[in-house]
Amino acid sequence: MPTDTSTSSLPDSMLAIVTTGHGGYECLETQQRPVPTPGEGEVLIKVLAAGMNNTEINTRLGWYSSTITTATQQASSAHDNADADAATDKPAPPEGGWKGETPFPLIQGTDCCGEVVALGPNADASLLGKRVLVRSCMRSEGWDSLENEWMGSDFDGAFAQFVSVRASEVFAVDCDWSDVELGSLPCAYGTAENMLEQAELKAGERVLILGASGGVGSAALQLAKRRGATVYAVAGVAKHEALADLGADRLLDRKADLLELLGHESVDLVVDNVAGDNFPVMMKLLARGGRLVTTGAIAGPMVTLDLRDLYLKNLRLLGTTAWCEATFPNLIRYVEQGEIRPLIAASFPLTEIVTAQQQFLSKGHVGKFVLEPWA
Incomplete structure (x- = not known):
């Protein structure tokens, strides 16, 4: 074990979900x-809280494979409804990870709030003893390349009591948020901020956010309001009150006829992590020169696109995975200045991950689910 100057000793083993x-x-x-x-x-980080995201479930299911064309919930149900032997014997797509083959066995966990408890050689000593967040998306070949790797997908992550991470990806944060609240931040808020940054959202623009009650959606709502946009939030009616508290200007039921309610060319930007059958409507809703930005497809990855909408209205479709250099420092600043706030649906001991993922997939919650390795 490395020399530790912040605690008297470190254990040799740890609890992990593999x-x-x-x-x-x-x-x-x-x-x-x-x-x-x-x-x-x-640096070695003692994990205090680890948020849960769609990507961990998608990776486990092999959902990123082009052979799977259904929504995440349907893919999960297919495994749940199979008997144990069938689930074990069914060949899994080797390219089911987001970049191809996943390095199993793997400790997942894309979100990490923790305390730096030990340093490797030549690591930043100022981080020792600090409460920190880890930048989930790491630009492994520098900011001039779109190559990137994700903690918990490409290498071991935070679904464990300790994780080792490059010090350059670790950010001290000074705020009054709880560990669980901070643990909800990196992936969802980083993804949302990156989407708005790459879509060049400006004050006064009209933004439609699909799946606004989820982790990325509720983060995008707050971050779009912070930028001075008018936000139309789509979610189940039971979740509208929580979204109104976050500042949504107009609330729309996810089963509503959005074209009838909003009208043609009524929004400047669509933030869409849902996709599925409703995707063609988004093209009708976008004004000339509008943009659709996406980093997910929880309702299904296969969509219909009328290219006439795309080219006749000079629309832009933006796919985003690699984070901009400013994305994570921006988030740290927003937190420390009190410009955004966490939205926690529930927290669970790490050992209850199956229950947490089952409840997550039921989509009855607003905000983030967070796992606690020491609970």
Whole structure:
């Protein structure tokens, strides 16, 4: 173990949830693993809270494979409804990770709030003892390349009591948020801020946010309001009160006829992590020169696109995964200046990850689910 100057000792082993391969909940195993040793330029973080996201479920299911064309919930149900032998024997797509083959066995967990408890050689000593957030999306070949890697997808992440991460991706944060609240931030808020940044959202523009009650959607709502936009939020009616508290200017039921209610060419930007059958309506809603930005497709990845809408109205379709350099520092600043606030649906002990993912997929919540490794 590395020399530790902030605590008297560190354990040799830790609790971790290890994803053993593509499949159902049987692939989530509670294991004792060695506490990682931070390498050159790395720090060891004691994980205090780890948010839960669609991407962890999608990776486990192999949903990123082009052979899967259904929504995340349907893909999960297919595993749930199969008997154990069928679930185990069914061949999984080797390219089911977001960049191809996933490096199983893998400790997932894209979000991390924690405390730096040890340093590897030549790591930033000022981080020791600090409460920190980890930048989930890491531009591994520099900011001039779109190549990127994600903690918990490409290498071991935060669904464990400790994680080792490059110090350059670790940000101290000074605020009164709880660990659970901070643990909800990196992936969802980073994704949302990156979408709005790349879509060049300006004050006074009209933004339609689909799936506004989810982690990314509720983050995008707050961040769009922070930029001075008018926000139309789409979610189930039972969730409207919570979204109104976040500042939504107009609330729309997810089953509503959006074209009838809003009209043709009524929005400047669509923030869409839903996709599915309703995608063609988004093209009708966009004004000339409008943009649609996406980084997900929870209602289904296969959509219909009328190219006449795209070219006759000079629309732009933006896919975003690689974060801009400013994205995460922006978030830290917003938190420390009190410009955004967390929205926690529930927290669970890490060992209850299956229950948490089952409730997550029921989509009855508003905000983020967070796992606590020491609970």
